[in-house]
Amino acid sequence: MDENTKNALRKYYREAIKSIKDVEKTSEIVCSRIISFEIYQKSSFPALYWACGNEISLLPICELRWKNKLKFYLPRCLDKNGKMEFADANKDEITLDCRKIPSPSAKNIILPQNIDCIFVPGIAFDIFGNRLGQGAGYYDRYLKKCVKAVRIGVCFSAQISEIALKTDEHDEKMNFIISEKGVIKC
Numbered sequence: 001m002d003e004n005t006k007n008a009l010r011k012y013y014r015e016a017i018k019s020i021k022d023v024e025k026t027s028e029i030v031c032s033r034i035i036s037f038e039i040y041q042k043s044s045f046p047a048l049y050w051a052c053g054n055e056i057s058l059l060p061i062c063e064l065r066w067k068n069k070l071k072f073y074l075p076r077c078l079d080k081n082g083k084m085e086f087a088d089a090n091k092d093e094i095t096l097d098c099r100k101i102p103s104p105s106a107k108n109i110i111l112p113q114n115i116d117c118i119f120v121p122g123i124a125f126d127i128f129g130n131r132l133g134q135g136a137g138y139y140d141r142y143l144k145k146c147v148k149a150v151r152i153g154v155c156f157s158a159q160i161s162e163i164a165l166k167t168d169e170h171d172e173k174m175n176f177i178i179s180e181k182g183v184i185k186c
Contacts, residue, residue, distance in 0.1 A: 005166065009132055013124040016158040017054045026156060027057040029180040034061060037183060039117055039150050039176070045110060047073045047086050047118040047149070050102045055121040056154045066091045073110050075138070076103040082137040086110050112145035117152060120174065125153045126161040129173035129186030143172035153177040160184070 020026060034040050051057040065072045066089075073086040077097045088108035097103040120139050124132040131153055133139055143151060153174040160179060177184040 006132065006135065009165070010123050010135065013132070013159055014054075017156060020054070020156055020158060023054055024057070026180045027051075028060060030056045030154060030156075030178060031058060031060040033178050033180070033183065034058070034119070034152075034154070035064070037152075037176075037178065039152070043117040045071070045073065045114055045116050047075070047110075047115045047146075048089070049119060049121055049154075050074055051121065052101055056156065058119060058154070062089065065089075073115065074104050075101075075142075076106065077101060077138065080136075082141050084138045084142055086112070086115065086142075112142060112149075113147050115146050115149045117150040118143070118146055119152050119154050122153055122155060122159070124159050124161060124165060125155055125174060125177045126163065126165045127177070127184055127186065128164050129153075129175065129177070130165040130167050130171065131174055132165055137170070140170050140172045151175045155179055157181040 040046060048058045048062060072089050074089040075084045075086050077084045077099045079098060087104040087106060089104045093105040094102045122131040122133050151174045155177065157179040160177060174186055176186060
């Protein structure tokens with residue numbers, strides 16, 4: 001798909017996100033769905049994310065895992081060219097990465113092949129598992145290396161298309177999508 005089309009879709013879905021009335025309450029509903037999701041419950045090495053802008057916030061899940069001393073991982077952007085890694089989310093060692101996003105220290109990096117489930121933000125998803133990201137390719141590059149991970153897109157229901165999003169060969173698919181309305185198996 002050409003970049004003009006992708007950028008038009010990004011603009012459309014960003015506007016749809018802006019129309020959501022209670023982002024915090026909706027994020028809490030999504031977090032409840034994740035916590036009760038069997039794949040998450042059985043995960044030994046879940047990879048979460050720190051919300052940017054109007055993404056679904058997974059902070060309630062992070063706080064719960066920290067409270068219960070359960071291990072999980074958060075991304076660290078290494079440069080502005082799409083390179084990232086995931087590291088142990090030690091609450092006392094969160095700093096800003098190169099994109100000014102709160103991130104864990106580089107002390108305990110997890111290899112992508114050891115992640116068993118990864119929660120992925122995006123601008124839009126379709127019911128077939130396709131994802132439209134921010135455009136820098138961070139997650140597409142990283143997901144290629146997550147050979148064992150169940151990939152779970154996290155979004156508001158307004159970000160889900162029933163029509164297939166056009167994709168490129170480098171775009172990585174999700175196995176599930178979770179929104180405030182439920183779980184979609186792709």
